[in-house]
Amino acid sequence: MSVDRAVQRPVKAVIFDLDGTLVHSAPDIHAAAVRLLGERGHQGPDLATVTGFVGNGVPALVERLLAWAKEAVDPSALKAAIGRFHQIYNEAPSALSELYDGVSGTLETLSAAGLRLGVCTNKPLVPARQLLADLGIDGYIEVLVGGDSLPQRKPDPRPLLHAAEGLGVAPEAIVFVGDSEVDAATAQAAGVLFALFAEGYRKSPLAMIPHQTSFSQYGQLHSRVVELAGAEGLK
Numbered sequence: 615m616s617v618d619r620a621v622q623r624p625v626k627a628v629i630f631d632l633d634g635t636l637v638h639s640a641p642d643i644h645a646a647a648v649r650l651l652g653e654r655g656h657q658g659p660d661l662a663t664v665t666g667f668v669g670n671g672v673p674a675l676v677e678r679l680l681a682w683a684k685e686a687v688d689p690s691a692l693k694a695a696i697g698r699f700h701q702i703y704n705e706a707p708s709a710l711s712e713l714y715d716g717v718s719g720t721l722e723t724l725s726a727a728g729l730r731l732g733v734c735t736n737k738p739l740v741p742a743r744q745l746l747a748d749l750g751i752d753g754y755i756e757v758l759v760g761g762d763s764l765p766q767r768k769p770d771p772r773p774l775l776h777a778a779e780g781l782g783v784a785p786e787a788i789v790f791v792g793d794s795e796v797d798a799a800t801a802q803a804a805g806v807l808f809a810l811f812a813e814g815y816r817k818s819p820l821a822m823i824p825h826q827t828s829f830s831q832y833g834q835l836h837s838r839v840v841e842l843a844g845a846e847g848l849k
């Protein structure tokens with residue numbers, strides 16, 4: 615896929631989504647979901663069902679799980695269920711999770727090319743920080759914005775703009791790498807170039823998700839970023 619020259623511009627930083635982008639974290643989210651629903655007397659949904667509920671943060675995930683179980687809850691019971699999910703998930707956020715192939719090497723290559731690196735996820739900060747550390751990539755990530763860092767979550771552009779600000783890089787010089795419709799909408803709203811990871815948790819065909827470039831293996835990402843940077847290259 616070649617990049618339209620009209621979108622090319624100097625790139626100084628790459629910001630990544632987390633779930634379904636750097637980390638295949640759905641197995642741990644699924645395990646926590648099954649435990650939460652089990653405690654409430656429901657048989658858990660399968661991995662694909664839970665994966666389809668990931669992307670808008672924990673409150674939306676828990677709401678979707680309870681709706682799936684056909685459990686009607688009032689706002690205070692929902693709040694308690696969200697709190698219980700946090701407790702369960704935070705006990706072992708990385709037990710079954712793995713980096714996608716090539717992630718570590720790619721972070722090394724991008725950082726050696728002088729790019730600043732950050733993460734902007736809808737996962738809450740505590741388990742996100744834990745996951746980065748447990749999987750050994752926290753040293754590459756200068757800025758981490760979680761789903762509870764600001765009052766707004768993705769697809770609101772503010773978390774991504776906040777991450778850019780934390781890196782001290784203008785939004786025009788950022789590439790955001792994500793796996794979902796939510797990430798694409800966030801990048802678009804923030805005016806940030808978007809690289810779509812095709813192997814994550816998206817629900818729609820690739821062509822339905824706005825992006826400036828896409829990739830299906832991490833070995834391809836550095837050259838995609840170089841293409842986006844165009845003639846002026848990486849700064």
Ligand SMILES: O=C(O)COP(=O)(O)O
Pocket residue numbers: 631632633634667668669670671672675734735736737738761768
């Ligand atoms: O917690 C979620 O719902 C998804 O997190 P993500 O933004 O890292 O994909």
Ligand SMILES: [Mg+2]
Pocket residue numbers: 631632633634635669792793794814815
């Ligand atoms: Mg994601």
